[in-house]
Amino acid sequence: MNVLFIGYGRMGGALGDAWIKGGLVQRLSIVDPGLSADAAAGRYTRLHDVPAEQAFELIVLAVKPAYASSALAGLSDRQCSQATVVSVAAGVTEASLSDAVGQRCPVVRAMPNTPVLLGAGCTGLYAGAQFDATRKAVISRLFEAVGAAYWVDEEQQLDAVTAISGSGPAYYHLFSEALADAGVKLGLGAELARNLAAQTAFGAATVQHQAYADFTELRAAVTSPNGTTAAAIEVFESQRKLRELVEQATSAAHRRSMELSKEA
Ligand SMILES: NC(=O)c1ccc[n+]([C@@H]2O[C@H](COP(=O)([O-])OP(=O)(O)OC[C@H]3O[C@@H](n4cnc5c(N)ncnc54)[C@H](OP(=O)(O)O)[C@@H]3O)[C@@H](O)[C@H]2O)c1
Known part of the structure; x- marks a missing residue:
């Protein structure tokens, strides 16, 4: 070609x-x-x-x-x-x-x-x-x-694509940043916490990509009742706060993409 x-x-x-x-x-x-x-x-x-x-x-x-x-x-x-x-x-x-x-x-x-x-x-x-x-x-x-x-x-x-996958890598980086910072607060060294967050993101992405299973099912498969993961998920899911935040953030990106499209 x-x-x-x-x-x-x-x-x-x-x-x-x-x-x-x-x-x-x-x-x-x-x-x-x-x-x-x-x-x-x-x-x-x-x-x-x-x-x-x-x-x-x-x-x-x-x-x-x-x-x-x-x-x-x-x-x-x-x-x-x-x-x-x-x-x-x-x-x-x-x-x-x-x-x-x-x-x-x-x-x-x-x-x-x-x-x-x-x-x-x-x-x-x-x-x-x-x-x-x-x-x-x-x-x-x-x-x-x-x-x-x-x-x-x-x-x-395409404005929605921009809000999800276009800007999406930065959302995952932000989550990894927060996870690494939380690791330091729990007593880990900064480098170890950073590596744990990055490798976990890579592992989770690999599972999501290979299995192409329903995300809820993947999460359920690694969440034993009354275990450590369940304790964390309960906090994330309380009053659907994380989901609301994701909706608000992606709406803001979507709006901005439409504005930029008008200016371009
Ligand atoms: N980078 C990303 O992750 C990404 C993601 C999605 C979409 N995009 C889109 O991809 C496009 C390029 O982004 P980029 O990050 O690759 O920018 P970039 O690294 O600045 O590349 C643009 C290149 O085009 C050259 N150029 C400027 N005017 C030209 C002309 N009239 N004819 C031929 N070449 C010209 C520039 O030269 P000079 O430096 O000398 O001006 C520069 O080398 C943008 O429209 C952006 O919206 C980028």
């Missing part, structure tokens, strides 16, 4: 490097004024500008949201002729991306999260109704190379 990246920073680089490494993409061209010649040497074609005569099957837009529309605006008819545009720019709507390419090629919005950088990401994908199943399968495969990928039916659902 002949792929062009417009922007090759943290997110663009994570995707492009993974696709090349996984053999999903053979040719990769990059337009990014910030990319050093050394960083691109030998592996990619580094372009100063998008060559007007060249057609691409995939154009990945991975610049900051404020530059998204202007970065697409200069594409020629030839460049757009066979292309699908995939934008990872947070909050930039399909309508404004489609306008920026003059409605000449289909547009997909992707909302990845930071674990994509380690191949353990989670990406929400959206495309308009006219987007065909073959192209969808290709895009799914590309994002599955860096974790899991899920399509949403309505564009607005």
Whole structure:
């Protein structure tokens, strides 16, 4: 597949490097004024500008949201002729991306999260109704190379994806921080408490991921009646306080995502 990246920073680089490494993409061209010649040497074609005569099957837009529309605006008819545009720019709507390419090629919005950088990401994908199943399968495969990928039916659902998986890694880091701090209060050294929290998060995530069982069942399986876990869960669940907090926090993230989308 002949792929062009417009922007090759943290997110663009994570995707492009993974696709090349996984053999999903053979040719990769990059337009990014910030990319050093050394960083691109030998592996990619580094372009100063998008060559007007060249057609691409995939154009990945991975610049900051404020530059998204202007970065697409200069594409020629030839460049757009066979292309699908995939934008990872947070909050930039399909309508404004489609306008920026003059409605000449289909547009997909992707909302990845930071674990994509380690191949353990989670990406929400959206495309308009006219987007065909073959192209969808290709895009799914590309994002599955860096974790899991899920399509949403309505564009607005990407704001919910942002509130759950986009911002989600930080919620888990906060919980680990609180757990490690609690360990120190219980008399453990800071490093040990930190390692216990991190390894426990990893173990719990691995169980959730492998079993794909109901979360309530997984919790019940490790909660003996009247045991230590039950004592802690009773506190978390008292008046559903933790659940309410999670609802309020994710609502705040959802609201903010909608606001940013209007500003983008
Ligand atoms: N990082 C994440 O975890 C994450 C998660 C979800 C979505 N995203 C989205 O991914 C996009 C990129 O984020 P990032 O973290 O990868 O940012 P980044 O590291 O700053 O990368 C953006 C790159 O694009 C370059 N660039 C700027 N204007 C350009 C233009 N007109 N044409 C070509 N290249 C241009 C920048 O060069 P200069 O540095 O020289 O300006 C930079 O190298 C954002 O829209 C963000 O919303 C990121």
